[in-house]
Amino acid sequence: MFxxxxxxxxWGRLKALVVxxxxxxxxxxxxxxxxxxxxxxxSPAEDIAINASSNLQYIVDNPVxxxxxLVQLAALQLEPDNQLSARAPSVLFMISFVAMFxxxxxxxFGRLIGLLGTLILASTPWLVIxxxxxxxxxxxxxxxxxxxxxxxxxxxTSYRNIAWLGLIVATGLSLYVPGVLWFVAAxxxxxxxxxxxxxxxxNIVTRIFSILILAAILAPLVAASVKSSEIxxxxxxVPDEWQGTVGTLKSIAWSGLALxxxxxxxxxxxxxxxxxxxxxEIALAAFGSYAMWSxxxxxxxxxxxxxxxxxxxxxxxxxxxxxxxxxMAVCVLAAAGLRYLYIEWNSIFPRNPLPRGFAVVLMVLxxxxxxxxxxxxxxxxxxxxxxxSRIYVIE
Numbered sequence: 001m002f003x004x005x006x007x008x009x010x011w012g013r014l015k016a017l018v019v020x021x022x023x024x025x026x027x028x029x030x031x032x033x034x035x036x037x038x039x040x041x042x043s044p045a046e047d048i049a050i051n052a053s054s055n056l057q058y059i060v061d062n063p064v065x066x067x068x069x070l071v072q073l074a075a076l077q078l079e080p081d082n083q084l085s086a087r088a089p090s091v092l093f094m095i096s097f098v099a100m101f102x103x104x105x106x107x108x109f110g111r112l113i114g115l116l117g118t119l120i121l122a123s124t125p126w127l128v129i130x131x132x133x134x135x136x137x138x139x140x141x142x143x144x145x146x147x148x149x150x151x152x153x154x155x156x157t158s159y160r161n162i163a164w165l166g167l168i169v170a171t172g173l174s175l176y177v178p179g180v181l182w183f184v185a186a187x188x189x190x191x192x193x194x195x196x197x198x199x200x201x202x203n204i205v206t207r208i209f210s211i212l213i214l215a216a217i218l219a220p221l222v223a224a225s226v227k228s229s230e231i232x233x234x235x236x237x238v239p240d241e242w243q244g245t246v247g248t249l250k251s252i253a254w255s256g257l258a259l260x261x262x263x264x265x266x267x268x269x270x271x272x273x274x275x276x277x278x279x280x281e282i283a284l285a286a287f288g289s290y291a292m293w294s295x296x297x298x299x300x301x302x303x304x305x306x307x308x309x310x311x312x313x314x315x316x317x318x319x320x321x322x323x324x325x326x327x328m329a330v331c332v333l334a335a336a337g338l339r340y341l342y343i344e345w346n347s348i349f350p351r352n353p354l355p356r357g358f359a360v361v362l363m364v365l366x367x368x369x370x371x372x373x374x375x376x377x378x379x380x381x382x383x384x385x386x387x388x389s390r391i392y393v394i395e
Contacts, residue, residue: 063231064234068136087133093138093141096145098118100145102114113339120331125271127327128378143187145174149166160202164206176235179235183309269382281331281370288334303333345359
């Protein structure tokens with residue numbers, strides 16, 4: 001009996017039970033705990049988003065952010081006038097993006113760093129609050145799906161046809177999200193040769209089918225864009241009005257400072273003017289930038305390009321939510337920093353398992369602190385802040 005108990009309590013079995021349980025607990029607390037009741041009502045932005053998703057014809061006429069709006073429409077048909085129905089679609093998309101982020105980091109850095117790095121993104125306070133909102137801003141993480149599927153095609157030989165079709169579908173759906181067209185265009189130019197080589201490894205049926213799927217996905221968007229030039233303006237994130245040279249430069253500068261120092265103004269999704277990134281993310285991203293600059297410079301350029309492009313677009317449009325792709329890129333760098341520190345530590349004690357275990361404990365404590373901060377920020381401090389009380393009204 002005791003021998004059986006020892007087997008079940010062995011680290012391998014214990015890890016297989018405890019780790020998934022802790023991940024599910026984090027997901028529940030971050031995204032589902034008091035989802036419909038954390039605020040006293042809906043914000044004006046949520047009201048606008050819900051009204052835009054309340055009718056299929058509205059989505060057909062203006063299909064911007066259609067992937068989330070269609071899911072929101074279906075949820076509202078099941079439970080009208082329900083805050084859970086309005087907010088749950090954003091949560092589901094966020095969980096999908098978090099899963100993609102884990103796969104991305106696992107392909108790059110392995111299982112341990114992949115899991116800990118995913119918790120960094122998943123518990124970033126700003127993203128937690130946005131993902132619990134009825135607004136479609138969470139879709140700005142859509143480039144994550146494109147990057148992950150592309151990386152799979154460059155690093156794995158299995159399921160290539162399925163991964164290629166997934167890449168085509170993810171790209172087509174992402175083009176419904178404002179600003180993602182710029183990312184797709186830049187990535188297409190930067191990785192055109194790789195894409196051509198990948199496409200050549202798929203069979204002819206898959207290539208023809210992928211063209212038909214992409215055409216079917218984009219047909220409603222193209223049809224609506226022909227009827228209304230405002231849709232094209234929204235998708236390209238063309239500013240409604242020019243702020244002037246000085247005003248534009250100030251706005252771009254503030255967009256960069258909002259990541260690491262403080263916000264230019266309070267928003268629906270923040271506490272006061274606290275920066276969008278935490279000290280843990282900033283510190284780890286600094287180490288990760290050094291590591292990638294030394295070992296994977298092309299990848300570093302790509303991530304830095306996402307950050308710079310996001311800052312420029314957010315500054316030109318005076319919309320801080322457009323910094324979401326930049327936060328994603330910084331979280332990748334933070335995971336790289338975590339892996340760099342882990343490897344450096346192991347190089348000092350290459351054959352001693354005790355320091356290696358101690359390093360894992362330290363990493364878990366650091367990421368655990370980040371998760372606890374994210375929980376307190378998003379679920380305790382933010383709902384009680386004066387700005388949140390003014391924005392979210394009782395319905």
